[in-house]
Amino acid sequence: MSSWIDYTVNGIIIGNIYALLAVGLALIFGVSRLINFAHGSVYVVGAYAGFLAVTHLGTPLPVTIVIVLVVGALLGLVIERFGLRPLQGYAHIAPLLATIGISFVLDQLVQLFFTPDPRAVPSSLLEVRFQIGSGTIGALDLVIAGIGLASAGLLYYFLRFTRLGWAVRATAQDRDAAQQMGVDVDAVNRTVFAIASGLGAVSGLLVGMYYNYIDPSMSFQATLKGVVAQVVGGVGNVPGAIVGSLLLGLVESYGIALFGTSYRNLFAFVLLVIVLVWRPNGLFASKRQTPPEPMTGTFIAPSKPVQIPGKVLVGAAVVAALLPLVFPHPYVLQTLTNSWLYALLGLSLTLIAGTVGLVSLGHAGLLAIGGYASALLAINCGVPVGLAILSAGLIAALLGTLMAFPAFRLRGHYLSIATLAIGEIVSLVILNWEWLTRGPIGLSGIPPLSLFGIELDTDRSIYWFTLAVLVVLAALQFRLLGSHLGRVLRAVRDDDVAARSYGIGLNRYKALAFAVGSFAAGISGGITSHLYSYINHETFNAQLSILALTIVILGGMGNVTGAIVGSILLVGLPEVFRVAAEYRVLIYGLVLLLLVRFRPQGLLGTV
Amino acid sequence: MSMLEIRGLTRRFGGLTAVDAVDLDVAEHEFVSIIGPNGAGKTTLFNLATGLDEADAGTVRLEGRDVSGFSPEKLAALGVARTFQHGRVFANLSVLDNILVGAHVRFKSVRPAWPGPLFLLEPFAELALALIRPGKVKAEEARMREEALAILARFGERLLPRKDNPAYSLSYANRRRVEIGRALALGPRLLMLDEPTAGMNQTETAEMQALIGDLKKTGLTIVLIEHKLDMVMQLSDRVVVMDEGHVIANGKPAEVRNDPRVIEAYLGHHRAERAPLEEAAE
Numbered sequence: 001m002s003s004w005i006d007y008t009v010n011g012i013i014i015g016n017i018y019a020l021l022a023v024g025l026a027l028i029f030g031v032s033r034l035i036n037f038a039h040g041s042v043y044v045v046g047a048y049a050g051f052l053a054v055t056h057l058g059t060p061l062p063v064t065i066v067i068v069l070v071v072g073a074l075l076g077l078v079i080e081r082f083g084l085r086p087l088q089g090y091a092h093i094a095p096l097l098a099t100i101g102i103s104f105v106l107d108q109l110v111q112l113f114f115t116p117d118p119r120a121v122p123s124s125l126l127e128v129r130f131q132i133g134s135g136t137i138g139a140l141d142l143v144i145a146g147i148g149l150a151s152a153g154l155l156y157y158f159l160r161f162t163r164l165g166w167a168v169r170a171t172a173q174d175r176d177a178a179q180q181m182g183v184d185v186d187a188v189n190r191t192v193f194a195i196a197s198g199l200g201a202v203s204g205l206l207v208g209m210y211y212n213y214i215d216p217s218m219s220f221q222a223t224l225k226g227v228v229a230q231v232v233g234g235v236g237n238v239p240g241a242i243v244g245s246l247l248l249g250l251v252e253s254y255g256i257a258l259f260g261t262s263y264r265n266l267f268a269f270v271l272l273v274i275v276l277v278w279r280p281n282g283l284f285a286s287k288r289q290t291p292p293e294p295m296t297g298t299f300i301a302p303s304k305p306v307q308i309p310g311k312v313l314v315g316a317a318v319v320a321a322l323l324p325l326v327f328p329h330p331y332v333l334q335t336l337t338n339s340w341l342y343a344l345l346g347l348s349l350t351l352i353a354g355t356v357g358l359v360s361l362g363h364a365g366l367l368a369i370g371g372y373a374s375a376l377l378a379i380n381c382g383v384p385v386g387l388a389i390l391s392a393g394l395i396a397a398l399l400g401t402l403m404a405f406p407a408f409r410l411r412g413h414y415l416s417i418a419t420l421a422i423g424e425i426v427s428l429v430i431l432n433w434e435w436l437t438r439g440p441i442g443l444s445g446i447p448p449l450s451l452f453g454i455e456l457d458t459d460r461s462i463y464w465f466t467l468a469v470l471v472v473l474a475a476l477q478f479r480l481l482g483s484h485l486g487r488v489l490r491a492v493r494d495d496d497v498a499a500r501s502y503g504i505g506l507n508r509y510k511a512l513a514f515a516v517g518s519f520a521a522g523i524s525g526g527i528t529s530h531l532y533s534y535i536n537h538e539t540f541n542a543q544l545s546i547l548a549l550t551i552v553i554l555g556g557m558g559n560v561t562g563a564i565v566g567s568i569l570l571v572g573l574p575e576v577f578r579v580a581a582e583y584r585v586l587i588y589g590l591v592l593l594l595l596v597r598f599r600p601q602g603l604l605g606t607v
Numbered sequence: 608m609s610m611l612e613i614r615g616l617t618r619r620f621g622g623l624t625a626v627d628a629v630d631l632d633v634a635e636h637e638f639v640s641i642i643g644p645n646g647a648g649k650t651t652l653f654n655l656a657t658g659l660d661e662a663d664a665g666t667v668r669l670e671g672r673d674v675s676g677f678s679p680e681k682l683a684a685l686g687v688a689r690t691f692q693h694g695r696v697f698a699n700l701s702v703l704d705n706i707l708v709g710a711h712v713r714f715k716s717v718r719p720a721w722p723g724p725l726f727l728l729e730p731f732a733e734l735a736l737a738l739i740r741p742g743k744v745k746a747e748e749a750r751m752r753e754e755a756l757a758i759l760a761r762f763g764e765r766l767l768p769r770k771d772n773p774a775y776s777l778s779y780a781n782r783r784r785v786e787i788g789r790a791l792a793l794g795p796r797l798l799m800l801d802e803p804t805a806g807m808n809q810t811e812t813a814e815m816q817a818l819i820g821d822l823k824k825t826g827l828t829i830v831l832i833e834h835k836l837d838m839v840m841q842l843s844d845r846v847v848v849m850d851e852g853h854v855i856a857n858g859k860p861a862e863v864r865n866d867p868r869v870i871e872a873y874l875g876h877h878r879a880e881r882a883p884l885e886e887a888a889e
Binding site for chain 2: 502505511
């Protein structure tokens, strides 16, 4: 019984922390229709700012909170300046992608300054606990609850009774009308970003104190939790975000009590997908609220694609095939092999996000399915590796399409968030399905690549194998785009209402594109698993999904050649120049940010 | 036989009844225009009839068959083609591809229809046929391309020279033309045009009117929403007037023109006694 009280208290406290994040996300969404993916980075920066203040300056808690609040607010202004303001009038998803880029940059900077090692945020409050009935409550719990309540109260006062607060609410209701009535919308955005980021940073500090543990990788999870809480409560709805956060905190806490810690995030994401699919306006949305229409629009910048003659493409393929004969440098071959594998992922995503317009943020999930399927078939069932890889493609096509199917009815942002959650769910299912996947231990002893019984053990043979797979799948995709299906898929992307009116069943063609795309991703994951000989649930992580999207945007959405070129540039080049891994992520973030801003059609243009 | 038969069709948005128990009949080969002030419920009626919106009450019959609640995809397959008030072309597709998408429901070779539970395999068959492209599929594509070019040729030199340009690069008037071309490509039994001349100048309007007149001569059943009354009066067999969700008049163009209720709907009570409708049209 006492443990239930503890779990409840714990749930409410965690919920309070999520609320500080989610309220900020809701405010930002309210005024700018942006889901700020850099919010988790603010949280991490807040945690580290607090850590610096406490350990180096020895500040008492109230001073630390003020410092963190200010640092967060300033960072919020920076994010608004680079992530949002220059992108007004762009596709709705452009600022979202920009904030993903910003979050990569920020997280990586934190990691460069403080190393990826976890740190402790010392707090004297941790030891103080009070007995309540049969359970206990800590002084820190009370402080967190107090800060949560105080922020909610101040925010309510601000939005309700100050002129700037009115301006914020007016902008949230109707941006254009507010602007016409003389509201400085940019100033409103700045204010909101400052407040939201201040709260987010404090949230990071509190988490650091609560668990006595911070590390730079907390960022992504924090963003996701904030987004889940916000979506559950109704996107852009501030009180809803608070209730959603408390609900999420409790669900997680009870979930841990019943099933164990490793299930914690699984509940959060399953909750997210369920709410998105069945109640896309959130649990508390009133009927009068408009449906999520205005956020349509995929990331397609009108452009004339660069026309590359077929002869040139064939020539390039021949040159690539001859390369190992004239230049058998193992390092170069390995690097290019890696590029071909990413290019397969790029083919997949450029079809799904570019051609049919479903901007997936969880594409690594398909790699994971392919990787595990191929490895398990080879290890457990003794299936020959070549056949196992082929089966992995088919399994990824089937499972990927089935999992994404409920999300097909979502549009714009909502689809992206749902795919992000589905990608995380894949990784968490792999982590928890121990009898099949060996859980956290991962799969080792995956047999090496072989074809018809002949082991591919040289750099050269592996290079040729991956290149051949890439060329075949790229050729098929060209052929697909040249058929009536290419036309139909792009019509679905451009205007789904008109497409339906001309007899195009949306689900059928979205599923078709998803299946074809997932096949390529599954193959890529399958080959990767045999090359690595060891994979675990983190081999194919969310960073990879974002890298895939960057590759695709760099090449040009829907552009097959672009996906390959993008992959060589983003995966091959940094390798050749031997850029250290941590700078690489920084580069990916910057590239994404710059592309969205300056060349949304990519290098070769949208098809 | 009645091509389209609408009975008691009603659609409410919160407190507003946009379409209120509307009855409408369109005979085969008939040309019916729907006019009425902005907000009268004309486009909502179109959306209900084409499956893009769900009615709160009422039935829609197409050639005697009850199609209430049918999806737009299904209705398109039954031969209902429509254009949109604000123009909805596929912006990144070429002009020719836009027209070809219009013909989607007529691609039979590459989209085999299989009976019973086998329909689940249809998409795979479609994918395989699109990749393998046997002779039949190639021939179908070539035939459709030729037809699409013939449709483009109906617009004179407006669209043909631009057939490979993406639709977003077209002028507003040309986008409206592409929309009509796309609707014709469906091989419609019933063509529903929502303000095809909106935003066009006088020359362009006259051109469009001539084109629609030609379509009428081929015996195509057409329902037209239009504000330009000259055009409506010249083309229509029958004019239906809507106001505030109701049909307030229904008859030959000459009858409707002088109906006091119609004049009132357009001009309000006070001027209704002295202003003829022609003046309102200007």
